Amino acid sequence: MNGNAVKIYAHSLPEIDSDFDTIGLLIARPLTHEEALRAAGALGYALARMNGESLGDPVSLIFTPASTYLTFHFDSTKCRRSSYSFEEAFRDAAAYIETGTPVRKSDRAGRGTKGTRLIDGIGAVSLTILLDVDVDAGPQPTPPAPAVSAAQRALDEARDRLNAAQHAYAQAAIAYAGAGL
Template sequence: MLTLNPLPDDFSYITLTLKRHLTFLESISAAAALGYALRRMNGESLGDPQTIVRPDGITVITFFFDSTKCFRNSYSFEEAFQDAATFIQDGSPIRSSNRAGPNTRGTRLVSGIGPVDIEITVSDQEPLPEPQPEPDNAYSRWFGGAL
């Protein structure tokens, strides 16, 4: 399921909230799926992802993305984000040719991560980092004292 906040005309940050803990590879696949969906906007690529896994197991990935450099004649951001949600869960479309290399027909550029609730938020200001839990005493003892 996709939840999308009302989209402003221009924005600089995209926050992708996935309502479960993702592995490193699943996080990479989710970021790649969002980038794949946004490539049709004919703008800049997504910035490097900044990932946080909250203590409640929710994964939050934030990207810099300058929406003012996109051409939006026939494909809207709403459509791109709907496509991104589909690609995150199911993967990018199946290739129908071998143009990407030998034996690539029938494969996907981006693998899906399976069913997950997705929330996409856009903003013109950098999201504040979520507070991280303080390390416990076992952590400081393990690494030799003061942090």
């Protein structure tokens, strides 16, 4: 772990020469929850070839109107890097996120699985892989408006009508007093 977040763009992956313990995946478009989980699965599938610990579920999923941000705990020191590098794993992950994992060539995973994919892709996306990220940070979503019940809405409307009526009465009283009647 180097303590500094490292940005890796899927189209130009630099050599990764230090250990890391967290991964951030920033996808530059809003995803559905299902698409976000498929992207996470594709990243995990690519990292599984490193023969280390599995990626696991995302620590956080942050959905914004313009992007989706996922964070994971991942101990890179437990991986064997002799034949397959992190650069290759992240390059493969980018491809799997777009097109899906490789097509199965046999029914070994179960009857009728030949010709299918373990994980379907989500289509072409611009993505950034970040290392040593704060899993609690990232783009903050706009909180949804609080739900208002029908009863509360009716009370609010009645309060507004009462305020309008009181205001009209006050204006009429002032006009009456000003007329000297």
